Amino acid sequence: MSGKFELKKAKDGQFYFNLLAGNGQVILSSEMYKAKDSALNGIDSVKKNAQREGAFETKISSNDKHYFVLKATNGQVVGQSQMYSSASACKGGIESVQNNAPGAETDDQSA
Structure with missing residues (x-):
């Protein structure tokens, strides 16, 4: 099963x-x-930038958890990951976005 975007309304x-x-x-x-x-x-x-070199920036939170942000070409953050316990798990999350985002369908649950 491939990844998907879930669009929701808060x-x-x-x-x-x-x-x-x-x-x-x-x-x-x-x-x-x-x-x-x-x-x-x-x-x-996200679909466009997931494959772009340099689009991901890894960070460490105040409680030493690893996470990443995905930035558009203008430098604006378009998405943030969950928190990971290690740098290698965070790297795996980036790879998952790179693999899943480009072809992911959108499931509109905002209605």
Whole structure:
């Protein structure tokens, strides 16, 4: 089973999406968007940038967990990973986004 984007609407009316791996695990989450079209543009940006050299930036949180952000060509963050216990697990998460994002379908659950 391949990955998919789940587009959802938050209680405050804003939109967001998660990229799920084939096993259903969330591997990337977006920011909140005021408009549905903006969230859909964010999904397109993840698909395009997941294969771009230098698009991923790894970070370490204040509690020593590893995570990554995916940036668009303009430097804006378009998605952030979950927290990982190690750098190698974080690297695996990046590879999962690179493998799953480009061909992932969008499951619109925002209605």
